[in-house]
Amino acid sequence: MRRMLTAAACAAAAWAVVPSVADAAIPQVFTKTASPINCTVQASGQRFCGTGTAQIPSWDGIPLDVAVAFPPAPASGADGPYPVIGIFHGWGGTKLGLTGADVQRALSRGYAVFTMTDRGWGGSCGRLLIADPRCAGKGYIRLMHTAYEVRDAQYALGQLADDGLIEPQKIGATGGSYGGGMSIALGALRNRTLLPDGSYVPWTSPLGKPMAIAATVPEYTWSDLATALNPNGSSLDYVVDAPYLGGGHRVGIQKQAWNTTLYGAGTLLGYYAPMGTDPSADLPGWKALTDTGGPFDGVAAAAAMVAELPSRHSAYGIDDSVPPAPALLANGWNDDLFPVDESIRYYNRVRAKHPSSPISMFHMDFGHSPRAASGSAADRAALATAENAWLDHYVKGVGSEPADARGGVDILTSKCPVAGAGTRYHAPTWAQLAPxxxxxxxxxxxxxxxxxxxxxxxxxxxxxxxxxxxxxxxxxxxxxxxxxxxxxxxxxxxxxxxxxxxxxxxxxxxxxxxxxxxxxxxxxxxxxxxxxxxxxxxxxxxxxxxxxxxxxxxxxxxxxxxxxxxxxxxxxxxxxxxxxxxxxxxxxxxxxxxxxxxxxxxxVAAPKAKYLPAGYTLAREYATQTSSTVGGTVPATLALSLGAPATFPTFVPGIDRDYTATTTATVTSSAGDATLTVSDPGHLVNGPFSLPQPLRIELAKSSWSGPTANEPVGVTFKQAIGRTDALRTGTYSRTVTFTLSTTNP
The missing domain is CATH 2.60.120.260 (Galactose-binding domain-like)
Structure with a gap:
């Protein structure tokens, strides 16, 4: 009884400090849709919207189960629009509970929070809604397809911007695993939307407000799903670009334990498209294919799979002509599903293509169980501090820029027991981490x-x-x-x-x-x-x-x-x-x-020069870049070679006339730019050089018929090169015209 009274007294005290409804008024969200979601004020003053199943129609009509939370209303000043953080769930999950630690961490720092259930799961066309007319035939899992799941999140955030509740270009994104795949893709798109036809358009709200991601902090996620699920050895941590089929690599080897576990969860809880019905989301077909163990060379279905997964289900496949949003990437050393190289692949290409874009990494022992630890309390706290600073600076504009934001790396070592704190190391770049x-x-x-x-x-x-x-x-x-x-x-x-x-x-x-x-x-x-x-x-x-x-x-x-x-x-x-x-x-x-x-x-030795296979380029920090003058000595050269023999037209006996034939002359010269001429008596001249022998024409007597074999033929050399030419240094080719004048009919 005493505990009950105490609880009742605490509840009454908390209620007494709740702002009035007028002061805490955010009564609804998604007000421009046909199904607005009501909000309630919590004892803390926070406003929760969508604590149960709360569906809005997405851009293609499927229901999305969403939730939004706002900090307590300010004592003075405007109640919004708020900077917002989208927090996304892992594979097999649903939208986050608003009282959870991740949501509360954001709310306590003045952010609004958006969370949703991805299509094909839970209240967004999950297992129990497969037959729902809004879901049937289109609401299935698309494996974080950029033009579907990622666009769903963009569309919902746009609705909140149209309500005037969030700042349309002060949006952060985070999540682990599948949720990390969402957040890294949102950052790679930044201010664009990918349409199902493969085209990119500006990301705007339904009412036309320009939208943009300001920063992302993905955790233990992938950048190339083909490599993550069926590795082939193509990834190298010291190259600019490591595409799945780069360097002559072929379809790889299935991560059997992980493919089986993940697929089973989807079968139990989610909605898969029937095998073979959608080549962009054929999870049953891809699983059946890789279950065979190969061989995959020459198999059309295998080629289609490894073309689809990197291009439409991975941040690495998103067009990178636009610099990505500032990204702090975190993966786990002992995560056998999405290891640290999934971050490094993306980091190296961004560093090469957009070296002034903020991108950093923070790796430690956490990620997917069972091999990866959940992250010790000390390690998780260190990462949270770094993530908070990153989001506060790039989303809210609060605090100084994090140290070495353009390429910096922090690591915490693995350790035994895993509950302990890892040893921390910092380097300005990944290349400098290991001298x-x-x-x-x-x-x-x-x-x-x-x-x-x-x-x-x-x-x-x-x-x-x-x-x-x-x-x-x-x-x-x-x-x-x-x-x-x-x-x-x-x-x-x-x-x-x-x-x-x-x-x-x-x-x-x-x-x-x-x-x-x-x-x-x-x-x-x-x-x-x-x-x-x-x-x-x-x-x-x-x-x-x-x-x-x-x-x-x-x-x-x-x-x-x-x-x-x-x-x-x-x-x-x-x-x-x-x-x-x-x-x-x-x-x-x-x-x-x-x-x-x-x-x-x-x-300890100095690192050996990196082995660079054909088709790969060293990453920015591994390539030594310097300016210098490169020179060499070329011997004085002037030479002439002719193409196919010139052929005159048929001679007509008894008629005095000119006959013309042409051939091609190739001049090789080491002189500077100069004029190519012919001097008397026919020497080819280029600048200070001239051929020692004069140009001449020799006619084989066997090709002539006359009174006697030794009778001289009257032939005059009328023209060897018909004009002067400006010759560029190097090999030069032009057509040379020779004219024959007959003097003996």
Whole structure:
């Protein structure tokens, strides 16, 4: 009874300080639609709109379940329009509850909050609404299609701008996983909308107000969905552009465990288009295709899939002619679904195309369970502080610009136990994060045996601290560092440069990097390569493991395994064959400075020049740019060569006349720009140079008929070059006319 009375007294006290309805008046939102949503004042003074299912029609008529929240009405001054943050949910989720920590964090700093359920889920045409006439045949999940799910969010935000409740160009966006995919895409579009026909138009509200995203803070999301779900080894963290099929790469290997889990959630809770009915949203077809394990070369459906996913379901595929909104990207070291390289790919291209655009990264151990931690309290607080500063500066215009906003990187290392605080490092750019490098070489050939022995632990559960026995897998090619007596810190993408002799077009090489401590080992990084040039003999190539930030303790060894299978994380390809590996070099990026003596004969080297495959360009910070004069010496040259022989027309006997024939003369000269002339008696002259021999015409007597074979033929050389020409330095070609005058009929 005492607890009940206390609760009642607190509620009464809270109600007593609530502003009057007139002072807190935002009675409805989405007032320009046919179904406005009512708002209520909370005990805190915050205004909540759409706490239950609250649907508005989207741009194509499907119902969107939305919610909006506003801070308490100000004691004085205007009640809006407010800067707003869109907070978007993950795969299988629905709109966020307005009392949740993320929403309250934004409201407490003076933002309005918008959240919605993406189409195909929950109250936006989810499992229970498939037969609803508003949903049937069009409200299904489109896998964050830029012209559908992303446009839905733009349309709803535009409605709030038309209500006069939010500032149309002070919009922030955030969310994790699928919600991160929404926020990074909104930022890449910035002030544009993609239409279903593939065209871009200015983003405007339904009443024509210009709209724009001011900043985004996506968390543990993707930039290229094809790579995230079916990796092939095409991503490199030191290149400007790493498209899925770049460098001759082909359709990759399914992340079996994740594809199965994600697809199952959609089957249970969401609405998929029937297989084969919509090539832009054929989730059942894509899943069935990749479940086969390949081969995919020459398969039209596979080619269509890897063309569709990067171009219409990924921020990386959005036209980048417009600088993106300022973005602070955060991914998790041990997230096997959307690893850190998903941020780096986008970051490198923005840095190259729009170097003055604010873009920064903040990576730590968080992301998708089970391998990624939820983020320790200390680490999450550090990220939240950075995100708050980013949004406050770029959305509200409050506070100074974050340090190194154009390219800066902050990281927190993985650690054991995962609940602890990571060690923080900062660098002006990703390239400067790891000034040192530790290299392992293995020239001797080793064989990655197929089908091989399955790894002792699939590492699809547990976290980075989970251990397994450190005995080598006999079917793997194995390489290891020497134990050092001093700790050092890995920070970045372990890189493998090796010669692979691959027999089958459907083969793969799975890579695992362990921290070995005596009889036990921890998996700290993994990756996969769909090898190039299968059947073409030994071929040098490069691929990377997902980035990691990890302290290697004294006496520990880093061990690389190359395997023919990594099930159930990866689906083993159909017909996998053994692969021979030779001349391998493992490059491990370190925060430790070059020259550091780690003991045990181990020292830190300066990073080796990046291996750049054909078709790739070094990222901005990896390419050394300087201005200089390049010169050389060219010997004095003047030469003339003629094209096909000139042919005169048929001679008419007994008639005195001129006959003309032409050929092409190519002049090669090292002189500067000068006039090409012919001097008497026929020397070709270009500037200070002239041919030592005069130009002349020689006629073969065998081509003439006359009284005797030795009878001279009267031929005069009337003209060799008909005019003077301005000759540019180099090789020059023109038509030369020769005129023959007969003097002996």
């Amino acid at each position: 040192g490098e530790l290299r392992v070489t293995g020239a001797a050939a080793q064989t990655v045996v197929a089908p091989g022995t399955a790894p002792s632990n699939a590492f699809t559960s547990g976290d980075v601290c989970t251990t397994t026995a450190s005995a080598d897998n006999a079917s793997a090619a194995t390489y290891r560092t020497a134990p050092a007596t001093t700790a050092y810190t890995l920070a970045g993408s372990p890189t493998i440069v090796a010669t692979l002799d691959v027999k089958g077009a459907n083969d793969m090489v799975a890579a695992r990097l362990y921290d070995v401590d005596g009889a036990s080992q921890r998996l700290i990084a993994r990756g996969v390569q769909r090898p190039l040039n299968p059947g073409g003999g030994p071929t040098e190539q490069v691929f990377q493991l997902h980035p990691q930030a990890w302290r290697v303790e004294p006496g520990h060894v880093l061990k690389l395994e190359l395997l023919a299978q990594d099930s159930t994380y990866l689906r083993t390809p159909t017909g996998q064959q053994s692969v021979t590996v030779s001349d391998l070099e493992l490059r491990l990026p370190l925060v430790d400075a070059p020259g550091t003596d780690l003991g045990g004969g181990v020292s």
